[in-house]
Amino acid sequence: MRASGVAEEVTEKTILLDDLATQVDEANNEEMRRASTEDSTAARSEEAGALVRDEAMKSQGNRSVLDLRKFMFARELEERKKDLEREVEERHRNFEERKMDRQREVNERQKDREVQMQQMQVMQSAMTTVLDALVKKF
Structure with a gap:
């Protein structure tokens, strides 16, 4: 059952906007983390490539170059x-944290709804009392 009035519409819009803002923030954080991981991986790959090239230039035989490449490949795979x-x-x-946050939000919303229902019942009771008094008076 919906209560009439502007306050509820604003509250629903606010809740939806808050949810949307949370999701945007999470997506932005995920993108920044991915970019950071990709940058560090690229730097390590360049470093490994430079090491392989230097060792290949220093070594004289193809066998030592191949052994070094195998070693670097295995090391890169492990990293x-x-x-x-x-x-x-x-x-x-992150998933567990988001799950807990969402559960907290659900609990808070449920408590808010219960408080609103109690307030509406109190207001309805007060209005009924006032109307009964007016009816008895006339």
């Missing part, structure tokens, strides 16, 4: 695996 594991853990933590 990427660790990065992915960290990213999965971070996403899981």
